[in-house]
Amino acid sequence: MKTPKDQLSLTLNTSDQIPQLGLGVFKVDDDVCEQIVLDALEIGYRHIDTAMIYRNEAAVGRAIAQSGIPRDELFITTKLWNADQGEETTPVALQTSLDLLGLDFVDLYLIHWPAPLRDKSVASWLALEQLRAAGLAKAIGVSNFEPEHLEQVLEAGSVVPAINQVELHPAFQQRELRAFQEPLGIITEAWGPLGQGKYELSELPGLTEIAEAHGKSIQQIVLRWHLQEGLVVFPKTVRKERLVENFSVFDFVLSEQEMAALVAMDADRRVGTHPRDGNW
Numbered sequence: 001m002k003t004p005k006d007q008l009s010l011t012l013n014t015s016d017q018i019p020q021l022g023l024g025v026f027k028v029d030d031d032v033c034e035q036i037v038l039d040a041l042e043i044g045y046r047h048i049d050t051a052m053i054y055r056n057e058a059a060v061g062r063a064i065a066q067s068g069i070p071r072d073e074l075f076i077t078t079k080l081w082n083a084d085q086g087e088e089t090t091p092v093a094l095q096t097s098l099d100l101l102g103l104d105f106v107d108l109y110l111i112h113w114p115a116p117l118r119d120k121s122v123a124s125w126l127a128l129e130q131l132r133a134a135g136l137a138k139a140i141g142v143s144n145f146e147p148e149h150l151e152q153v154l155e156a157g158s159v160v161p162a163i164n165q166v167e168l169h170p171a172f173q174q175r176e177l178r179a180f181q182e183p184l185g186i187i188t189e190a191w192g193p194l195g196q197g198k199y200e201l202s203e204l205p206g207l208t209e210i211a212e213a214h215g216k217s218i219q220q221i222v223l224r225w226h227l228q229e230g231l232v233v234f235p236k237t238v239r240k241e242r243l244v245e246n247f248s249v250f251d252f253v254l255s256e257q258e259m260a261a262l263v264a265m266d267a268d269r270r271v272g273t274h275p276r277d278g279n280w
């Protein structure tokens, strides 16, 4: 895909570009989702992160179709749900997602959770490799994988995951996992970048002062920190004014000192499910 010149992007191990900032649509109801994605596309967002389990792929698809934006200017991610893991069920699940999205291919297809108790992530990964070879997913990756889960797919497969999408925010920075996967060229995507609203970002020491210094909100500072850390990030909102706010992060730069202050906010504070427990 072509990332607009005024946005930031990273290069995947497929050589394709991924816009670093997008919109996530977890917990966005199907009826609200179409309009919020349309609004986002109008504002300039070109990257949408959905999943089969969010039950809003059809709404995302309707918004894409209505927007009239050429397909090669969009980056669309969806994810394989746990119950669909397996050699034979994975291709069916992707085709269902594509039909709902009204697309011929997704830019990125992820295994949503390793779901270790199901023990099907390796079989699913091998199926994803086939789907990539068939052109149905331009890039493939994983989500919520710990190093031990990554090692299993690396050993069994012949394609290195392009992405690992994991919980990551200032109070939970995933330094060890990132140190493991960076030498492998696996890009980290941050879910819950605003802590899912489960803790007050204003409690993080020094964050309010940094925001005031830049005339930005604390959320904009946190999102800018993600971008400068080399992460991919897609905050969720159902409010148009916040879509604009979350996208207005390309016109300022955090200093080295400010970046260091945010790094020091790491507190091993996970707010979501641990990957070993995501076996639904």
Ligand code: NDP
Pocket: 023, 024, 025, 026, 027, 049, 050, 112, 143, 144, 165, 166, 190, 191, 192, 193, 194, 195, 196, 197, 219, 220, 234, 235, 236, 237, 238, 239, 242, 245, 246
């Ligand atoms: P976020 O950290 O993006 O937080 C979303 C919350 O923050 C919502 O309550 C939203 O409220 C609020 N919010 C958004 N923008 C602002 C703002 N500028 N100021 C104040 N509050 C704001 O959490 P998510 O869990 O949604 O994570 C983002 C995306 O990551 C998801 O949508 C999904 O695509 C992906 N994800 C993936 C997971 C995985 O297992 N792979 C798990 C969880 C998420 P409001 O909508 O009212 O504005």
